[in-house]
Amino acid sequence: MTTPASDYHTAADTVNPGGLRLDDVTLTLGDGDAAVTALDHVVLSVAPGEFVAVVGPSGSGKSSLLAVAGGLQRPSSGTVHIAGTELTALPDKERTAARRRHIGFVFQQSNLLASLTVLEQLLLPLHIDGRLDAAARARAVELVEAVGLAHRAASRPHQLSGGERQRAGLARALMTSPAVLLVDEPTSALDRVRSAEAVRLIAEQTHERGTATVMVTHDTAIMDVADRVHEMVDGRLS
Numbered sequence: 001m002t003t004p005a006s007d008y009h010t011a012a013d014t015v016n017p018g019g020l021r022l023d024d025v026t027l028t029l030g031d032g033d034a035a036v037t038a039l040d041h042v043v044l045s046v047a048p049g050e051f052v053a054v055v056g057p058s059g060s061g062k063s064s065l066l067a068v069a070g071g072l073q074r075p076s077s078g079t080v081h082i083a084g085t086e087l088t089a090l091p092d093k094e095r096t097a098a099r100r101r102h103i104g105f106v107f108q109q110s111n112l113l114a115s116l117t118v119l120e121q122l123l124l125p126l127h128i129d130g131r132l133d134a135a136a137r138a139r140a141v142e143l144v145e146a147v148g149l150a151h152r153a154a155s156r157p158h159q160l161s162g163g164e165r166q167r168a169g170l171a172r173a174l175m176t177s178p179a180v181l182l183v184d185e186p187t188s189a190l191d192r193v194r195s196a197e198a199v200r201l202i203a204e205q206t207h208e209r210g211t212a213t214v215m216v217t218h219d220t221a222i223m224d225v226a227d228r229v230h231e232m233v234d235g236r237l238s
């Protein structure tokens, strides 16, 4: 008996069905004469296991793209799907839950909680979701090591450098194996070697875990690592 092709699944399919899709997304910020079209009819599809970079000048709409893709900001029009769910159709409470479960953010500001150690920052989201078990603890330790912070696992954010805080934020974002990973300029606070390592880790996790990853950056060196590179100019993606 042969197995139909549709019964075969890649590791990526098993971990994260669906990816990220933006359909005809427009975002207008501000009112009247001050109104700015931050996103202009953007179409973007990122498959599980795909690493997409978005490059573009300051003010072109890159951060707006991540905010809308991650459900932090509702678009003025258009739809966003993550992991098979239409994010833009969900009420606020459910959108927040979907965001926590499916999306990992790495922002320039790492938004770490001041009172928690590096290791605790990683464990908290799983604790909130009631999914904190031995495997999760082991993964947290592994990720803290992978971002080069093993010696800082028990440190709190104020005891870390900017680059260390950013790497802790990256490890935290990877902790839940999100379906979608949204990364804003991971290299700014890091030195060259560290930043190359961080990008390599993101690429590795993207391919191994079937994450749909979007990274926005000014850094054109990213082009060597990304599967696809888009350019953003005046809110338009090409």
Ligand SMILES: Nc1ncnc2c1ncn2[C@@H]1O[C@H](COP(=O)(O)OP(=O)(O)OP(=O)(O)O)[C@@H](O)[C@H]1O
Pocket (backbone or CB within 6 Å): 029, 030, 034, 036, 037, 038, 056, 057, 058, 059, 060, 061, 062, 063, 064, 065
């Ligand atoms: N709250 C706001 N009200 C009005 N305009 C805004 C608001 N936030 C951002 N903008 C404008 O929207 C456009 C896109 O901004 P965005 O932050 O997405 O750009 P960016 O490409 O991420 O820039 P950078 O690389 O400097 O971070 C810019 O022209 C910006 O001035």
